[in-house]
Amino acid sequence: FVINWTFDDGNGNIITVQQNVVVEDTEAPTIPVLPVLTDQCMVTVSIPTTEDSCSGTIAATTTDPLVYDDQGNFTITWNFDDGNGNSIDVIQQIVISDTEAPEFTSSLPSSTLEVECDAIPEPEELTATDNCGDVTISVNDVIREINDNCPNSYIIERTWTANDGNGSSVSHTQLITVKDTKAPVPTTVFDEELDVSCTDIPEIPELEFTDNCSSNITKSFIETSTYQEDVFEDYQIVRTWIVRDECMNEATYTQTLNVALDEFVFQIDAGEECFDDGIIDLNGYLPSDMNLNGTWEMLQGDIQATLNGNIFDPSNIELSFDFLPDDGGIDYLFRYTTTNVNEDYNGESIAGCTNVFEVSLNINADCVVLPCGQKDVVVSKAITPNGDAFNENFEIAGIELCGFTYQVKIFNRWGALVYESDDYQNDWNASSSSSAIGTAGKLPNGTYYYIINIKDSGLEPFTGPVYIGTK
Structure with missing residues (x-):
């Protein structure tokens, strides 16, 4: 710059003087302290x-x-x-610098959880927020073994981590204890209880099992029965399956069969035997493999014969007009009741059932020769019809069963006929048709003589004396 200065002394004397002014800024601005x-x-x-x-x-x-x-x-x-x-x-x-960690905004899973090995939950979807922006949430599972001899037991350490991408994160950990406490279960449908006949016991079902976690299943089977030979009662069969998985979880499944002891009746014709041939072992008429511990009964026949267990003794039967040679004999019916374990008889399944065998047997006297000879005839030597029940009648004995007809004539000592019968029945007691003879219609005491002709016997007539004592 140029400054013109005027100097005036007041007297008219004036001078002008120039002054050069130089303004020059050589000082820099103040250095400020700027904050971080x-x-x-x-x-x-x-x-x-x-x-x-x-x-x-x-x-x-x-x-x-x-x-x-x-x-x-x-x-x-x-x-x-x-x-x-x-x-x-x-x-x-x-x-x-983001030093503030994210925050979870959703409810957090429980810190501990115990579940079955087939019920492990999927990770929950969590949400979080961050002061600076987006958050990435990750889930990581770490498996930790448990030393309890169960391969299906372990711990899952599940961790959710919310990361803001700026080095700040927050996490939540859940410890999931996984256990195997369930035993195997059947996949095969079966009846737990059945009412069946002893003739129709079903086969043992082939049961299959599955386990919630184990592929290695141990299976055992037993069958028990209350069946007893020679006990004629309904019985029960119990089938038991015991299953176990790798973690020793065990279960038992049963099938109970209520078995009705049905009765099978079989007819056996044992033919005929002579009563005089000795004792008979009835077991000999049964099938060779039959249970011989059953019970024998005699349902029909002459009770003179005896039955002791399986031994039948007909030798006690006495010959009579109802039991003679060639008259057809006596029909006996025996009943044998038992239980049996054999599979079948005559094509029928009888195992575990009541088996009844009705044995028909004819006992006759065909092996016996009746005493019908001359020497077999016995004639009364005396009769005393006095009411004492001894020697009351004139009797012809010894050949009663031979079926002969007796023609009898009685004479007194003078040869007079005092009694005659063409079909004598051993019923004459010295009675007389003439009231003048003896007392009370009886012949007087004394010796009389008889002539006996046995018709169609081939025997010579029998003659001899008989004493009559009526007093």
């Missing part, structure tokens, strides 16, 4: 100012961005220019 700008997520930078001795307050300029939303350390170079050719550069530090 920090934030969790984002920094928006305000333009700083400083003071200049000439220009006053001046604002800085920069070519760097003013907004920072990435994590990290940044610098801004600020230029302060006073417009007089004096300028300074000042560095400002920007620090964005």
Whole structure:
């Protein structure tokens, strides 16, 4: 600049003098102290100012961005220019550091959980939020073994981690104890209880089993029965399956058969035997493999014969008009009751049932020769019809069963006929048709003579004396 100075002394003397003025700003703006700008997520930078001795307050300029939303350390170079050719550069530090962890916003699973090995839950879907933005949630399962001799028991350490991507995270851990406490179960449908006949006992069903966790299943089977030979009662069969998995979980399944002891009746014709041939073992008429511990009964026949267990003795039967040679004999019916374990008889399944054998047997006297000879005839030597029940009648004995007809004539000692019969029945007691003879219609005491002719016997007539004592 040029300043023209005028000097006037007041007297009219004036001079002009030029003065050169040089104004030159050589002092840079004041260097400001810029703070380090920090934030969790984002920094928006305000333009700083400083003071200049000439220009006053001046604002800085920069070519760097003013907004920072990435994590990290940044610098801004600020230029302060006073417009007089004096300028300074000042560095400002920007620090964005997310130190705040995310937060779960959903309900968290329980810290511990115990489940069956076939009921392990899927991880729950959790949500979280973060102060700076999006959150990534991950789930990780770590398996830890349990030393309890069960391959299906272990612990799952399940961890959910919410990560904000800026180095901050939060996690939640759930310990899932996995156990195998369930025993195998059948996959085969079967009846647990059945009412059956002893003739129709079903086959043992082939049961298949499955387990919730184990593929290795141990299976055992037993069958028990209350059946007893020679006990004629319904009985029960119990079939038992015992199954066990790898973790020793055991279950028992049963099928109970209520067995009705049905009765099978079989007819056996044993033919005929002579009563005099000795004792008969009735077991000999039964099938060779039959249970011989049963019971024999005699249902029909002459009770003179005896039955002791399986031994039948007909030798006690006495010959009579109802039991003679060649008269057809006596029909006996025996009943043998037993139980049997054989599979079948005559094509019928009888195992475990009541078996009845009705044995028909004819006992005759065909092996006996009746005593019908001359020497077999016995004639009364005396009769005493006095009411004492001894020797009351004139009798012809010894050949009663031979079926002959007796013609009898009685004579007194003078040869007079006192009694005659063409079909004598051993019923004459010295009675007389003439009231004049003897007393009370009886012949008088004395010796009389008889002539006996046995018709169609081939025997010679019998003659001899008989004494009659009527007093």
